[in-house]
Amino acid sequence: xxxxxxxxxxxxxxxxxxxxxxxxxxxxxxxxxxxxxxxxxxxxxxxxxxxxxxxxxxxxxxxxxxxxxxxxxxxxxxxxxxxxxxxxxxxxxxxxxxxxxxxxxxxxxxxxxxxxxxxxxxxxxxxxxxxxxxxxxxxxxxxxxxxxxxxxxxxxxxxxxxxxxxxxxxxxxxxxxxxxxxxxxxxxxxxxxxxxxxxxxxxxxxxxxxxxxxxxxxxxxxxxxxxxxxxxxxxxxxxxxxxxxxxxxxxxxxxxxxxxxxxxxxxxxxxxxxxxxxxxxxxxxxxxxxxxxxxxxxxxxxxxxxxxxxxxxxxxxxxxxxxxxxxxxxxxxxxxxxxxxxxxxxxxxxxxxxxxxxxxxxxxxxxxxxxxxxxxxxxxxxxxxxxxxxxxxxxxxxxxxxxxxxxxxxxxxxxxxxxxxxxxxxxxxxxxxxxxxxxxxxxxxxxxxxxxxxxxxxxxxxxxxxxxxxxxxxxxxxxxxxxxxxxxxxxxxxxxxxxxxxxxxxxxxxxxxxxxxxxxxxxxxxxxxxxxxxxxxxxxxxxxxxxxxxxxxxxxxxxxxxxxxxxxxxxxxxxxxxxxxxxxxxxxxxxxxxxxxxxxxxxxxxxxxxxxxxxxxxxxxxxxxxxxxxxxxxxxxxxxxxxxxxxxxxxxxxxxxxxxxxxxxxxxxxxxxxxxxxxxxxxxx
Numbered sequence: 208x209x210x211x212x213x214x215x216x217x218x219x220x221x222x223x224x225x226x227x228x229x230x231x232x233x234x235x236x237x238x239x240x241x242x243x244x245x246x247x248x249x250x251x252x253x254x255x256x257x258x259x260x261x262x263x264x265x266x267x268x269x270x271x272x273x274x275x276x277x278x279x280x281x282x283x284x285x286x287x288x289x290x291x292x293x294x295x296x297x298x299x300x301x302x303x304x305x306x307x308x309x310x311x312x313x314x315x316x317x318x319x320x321x322x323x324x325x326x327x328x329x330x331x332x333x334x335x336x337x338x339x340x341x342x343x344x345x346x347x348x349x350x351x352x353x354x355x356x357x358x359x360x361x362x363x364x365x366x367x368x369x370x371x372x373x374x375x376x377x378x379x380x381x382x383x384x385x386x387x388x389x390x391x392x393x394x395x396x397x398x399x400x401x402x403x404x405x406x407x408x409x410x411x412x413x414x415x416x417x418x419x420x421x422x423x424x425x426x427x428x429x430x431x432x433x434x435x436x437x438x439x440x441x442x443x444x445x446x447x448x449x450x451x452x453x454x455x456x457x458x459x460x461x462x463x464x465x466x467x468x469x470x471x472x473x474x475x476x477x478x479x480x481x482x483x484x485x486x487x488x489x490x491x492x493x494x495x496x497x498x499x500x501x502x503x504x505x506x507x508x509x510x511x512x513x514x515x516x517x518x519x520x521x522x523x524x525x526x527x528x529x530x531x532x533x534x535x536x537x538x539x540x541x542x543x544x545x546x547x548x549x550x551x552x553x554x555x556x557x558x559x560x561x562x563x564x565x566x567x568x569x570x571x572x573x574x575x576x577x578x579x580x581x582x583x584x585x586x587x588x589x590x591x592x593x594x595x596x597x598x599x600x601x602x603x604x605x606x607x608x609x610x611x612x613x614x615x616x617x618x619x620x621x622x623x624x625x626x627x628x629x630x631x632x633x634x635x636x637x638x639x640x641x642x643x644x645x646x647x648x649x650x651x652x653x654x655x656x657x658x659x660x661x662x663x664x665x666x667x668x669x670x671x672x673x674x675x676x677x678x679x680x681x682x683x684x685x686x687x688x689x690x691x692x693x694x695x696x697x698x699x700x701x702x703x704x705x706x707x708x709x710x711x712x713x714x715x716x717x718x719x720x721x722x723x724x725x726x727x728x729x730x731x732x733x734x735x736x737x738x739x740x741x742x743x744x745x746x747x748x749x750x751x752x753x754x755x756x757x758x759x760x761x762x763x764x765x766x767x768x769x770x771x772x773x774x775x776x777x778x779x780x781x782x783x784x785x786x787x788x789x790x791x792x793x794x795x796x797x798x799x800x801x802x803x804x805x806x807x808x809x810x811x812x813x814x815x816x817x818x819x820x821x822x823x824x825x826x827x828x829x830x831x832x833x834x835x836x837x838x839x840x841x842x843x844x845x846x847x848x849x850x851x852x853x854x855x856x857x858x859x860x861x862x863x864x865x866x867x868x869x870x871x872x873x874x875x876x877x878x879x880x881x882x883x884x885x886x887x888x889x890x891x892x
Contacts, residue, residue: 260291261294261310262310262321265312268287269287269290269314269319271452271453272286272287273285273286273289274452281450282510283447283449283513284513286316286517287317288314288315288316288521289315291312292315294312294313295310296310296311297350298350299322300350300351300354301352302322303324309321313521313522315519315521316500316517316518316520316521317499317500317517318336318525319334319335319336320335320336331468336499337349337499339499340474340497340498340499340500340501341384343377343520344360344381344386344496345381345384345386346359358527360376360381361378361524362377365380365523366480366484366501366518367482367484368485370483374483375408375410375482379407382406382410382412383410383475384475384496385434385435385475386474391474391476393434394434394436397429397436398427398429398436399425399426401419401424401426402418402424402426402477403419403424403479404479406479407480407481412478421491421493421504421506422506423439424440425438427442428442435472436473436477437473441502441504444515447463467497469499469517470500470502472497472498473496477495478494479493480494491505491506491507492504501518529683529687541693542693542797542848542849543848544841544845544847544848545837545840545850546572546848546849546850547568547570547571547837548570548573548607548849548851549565549568549572549852549854549855550574550576550801550802551565551573551574551575551855551856552854552855552857552859553575554593556859558597558601559604561573561855561856562601564855564874566604567888568887569888571605571606572849573601574608574610574851575597576657578613579613579615579635580614580615581614582638583641584616585616586616589641591645598646598649599649608650609650609652609799609851610650610652611653611697611736611801612654612655612656613656613657613664613697615629615666619631619635625666626666627665627666627667628659628664628666628673629677632676632677635655635684636680639655639680639688640685640688641688642688643685643692647688650692652692652693652694652849653681653693654695654801655681655682656677656678657697658697659674659699660710660716661700662708669707669708669716671720671722672723675720675723675724675731678697678731679727679731681694682731682732694731694733695735695736695799695801696732696734696736697736698802699717699784700713701738701739701776703774712775713780713784717784718791729791734796736801737798737799737800737801738800738801738802739780740780741776741805741836742755742770742776742777742805743770743771744770744777744778745778745835746832746835746839747839748777748778748779749777749779750777755770755777759820759823778832781798781844785844785846794846797846797847797848798844799849799851800840800847800849801849803836803851804852804854805828805833806870807821807828807829807870807881808864808869809821809826810822811865814870815865815866815867826882829882829883830882830885830887833873834887836850837887853871854868854873855873855874856874856878857871858872859877873887
């Protein structure tokens with residue numbers, strides 16, 4: 208615990224993903240190329256390093272339809288998009304190979320995938336594009352031929368500019384789609400009729416006969432498999448022929464071969480809707496959902512070649528899958544209510560002996576602080592060392608680990624910012640990606656930084672916006688590597704100080720955090736880390752309504768009136784942090800106490816400066832307060848998750864008794880239990 212508070216894939220792909228999810232353009236229909244470039248806009252040899260094609264088969268698939276769009280030699284809309292956005296390996300339980308993953312690459316208009324890398328690359332279906340529309344509408348993410356992960360339907364508009372909150376979403380289409388989870392019914396054969404049906408965001412169906420006067424709105428094809436009709440304007444698009452690039456040669460072929468290769472079969476009837484298109488609100492748009500794509504028709508588009516386009520479903524799916532939009536009501540990830548844990552020193556000590564003490568107390572969570580500078584002292588070189596054995600032994604004993612990461616290496620910060628947050632937040636994102644990849648499935652949770660409202664931890668100056676940026680990259684670094692790991696907002700130090708050069712009041716700081724960019728921080732953590740410091744006060748007291756007793760030696764009166772006259776001196780300060788969460792629309796998330804406790808050093812004539820209140824708490828009281836803290840977390844705080852005592856065993860490291868960490872320990876230097884350990888061992892759990 209901070210002494211201050213007592214005194215007062217590829218990494219490039221990861222960064223590409225983050226940038227895409229935070230700065231992507233419109234949600235709906237891509238504008239046509241403005242002017243034909245002199246050279247291909249995105250040729251395989253000139254793709255920027257952060258947007259490389261991941262496979263030669265992806266290159267040839269993209270080139271076939273979109274190379275000539277890119278170089279301006281044809282006038283038609285994109286089939287895939289200007290170039291690749293992001294690639295990775297995604298879980299697919301029926302994929303070939305032991306890893307059970309498949310290579311995928313995201314484009315604006317879709318996702319390419321290779322399910323069987325041992326198959327013939329010349330086969331039309333060697334590269335496929337996923338059933339993205341079905342997944343977004345149903346909320347069922349496909350991770351195998353017949354295996355799905357239940358999420359929530361996407362509330363991203365199918366066809367609209369970004370920020371158009373009135374346009375129908377994929378979730379809207381549940382009411383008209385004949386898929387699992389959809390309510391749409393098979394349609395009769397309507398060949399020869401006009402498309403006049405309308406739909407709004409709420410799923411209300413209407414009729415506007417005047418819209419049937421637009422060219423191409425007559426139904427010309429009925430698909431017997433899914434029993435849906437396709438109007439001429441979409442059918443002509445699907446069977447269109449034109450110049451394509453095949454094996455380096457320009458030939459004329461059907462662009463979709465077969466016609467449903469890119470889109471799949473129709474899963475809904477077409478509907479007219481009103482949306483904001485190219486900054487024009489209330490634009491009539493005809494939209495039809497297919498298994499793999501969404502087709503849109505904007506009659507008012509001046510250039511006929513671009514009136515029919517494929518929606519930006521690749522962008523939408525990427526956001527839904529990786530930015531938590533698609534997670535179910537149980538998202539964000541949570542822990543038990545409550546979890547019992549210790550902060551422990553595991554490096555350079557007998558960590559198995561520490562684990563045995565954890566399990567002996569009936570606990571099964573351990574938090575370990577990870578100094579980034581010690582693991583990646585040289586950029587790109589990772590010294591896992593004994594951490595590998597620490598992790599392996601924890602898992603063997605059934606202990607769940609929380610890694611709290613802080614302390615930038617020298618290369619990541621300016622000279623005046625040693626140990627603070629990195630100058631470039633992507634460096635931390637890369638480190639968290641490497642850390643979570645290396646220990647995927649073995650570390651339960653990662654805390655992104657520590658006490659960032661304390662200037663020392665930030666490198667000299669407290670800045671909420673800078674931390675949000677660091678948290679963003681740290682979060683995505685973890686999630687890209689191990690999306691099942693719980694990412695914690697770095698716990699704040701309780702303080703009443705308001706000086707950015709020293710510290711910022713933790714409650715006010717959290718309010719500042721939620722104010723950054725309209726509360727974007729809500730997307731960047733699963734649970735709020737917090738520190739519960741009781742000083743000399745019991746876990747049931749709180750200033751000013753239930754203040755501490757004030758019984759302390761006169762010589763400590765200058766210490767803020769014996770650490771009594773501010774709510775930051777009380778364990779229940781965490782209730783005020785919880786209020787900020789609820790006021791900021793984050794009540795669905797848990798709070799995890801990544802440090803809480805009371806130190807005991809009665810009779811020690813030289814306690815650490817700033818920690819003199821340890822003389823007010825005897826060993827029995829220390830245990831009593833800890834037990835009552837857990838009881839309060841269990842009974843009074845339904846939002847509480849894991850609670851980790853500060854600390855288990857820092858007393859065993861050979862530190863002098865005057866070291867501020869020693870009085871908090873619940874075991875002695877020889878590993879014999881202090882009364883606090885026994886009390887925790889015996890309490891009901």
